[in-house]
Amino acid sequence: MHELFPIASGLALGAILALVRPGLRILIGIAGAVLFGVLATVVSGEYLISWEFLIIDVPLVAVSAAAGLVAVRAARHAAARTRPHG
Numbered sequence: 001m002h003e004l005f006p007i008a009s010g011l012a013l014g015a016i017l018a019l020v021r022p023g024l025r026i027l028i029g030i031a032g033a034v035l036f037g038v039l040a041t042v043v044s045g046e047y048l049i050s051w052e053f054l055i056i057d058v059p060l061v062a063v064s065a066a067a068g069l070v071a072v073r074a075a076r077h078a079a080a081r082t083r084p085h086g
Helices: 004-017 022-044 051-082
Strands: none
Touching: 004 022, 004 051, 022 051
């Protein structure tokens, strides 16, 4: 249950990254993954046990963001293929 927030925030971050210029995408993606990873660790209360949970939460957000970005790009590509030309 505690992993829903990092996954959901990563997917949202990936959708936002699809709107960002490619030159800024990596920088914003890294900053967002760290920010949401830390937020996930704090919100879930895992930091009370150990800050080592960041080692799980930050990459989880990053991988989810990459999946979100790929999904948005695939959806755009599919929409462009089904659009009538002319």
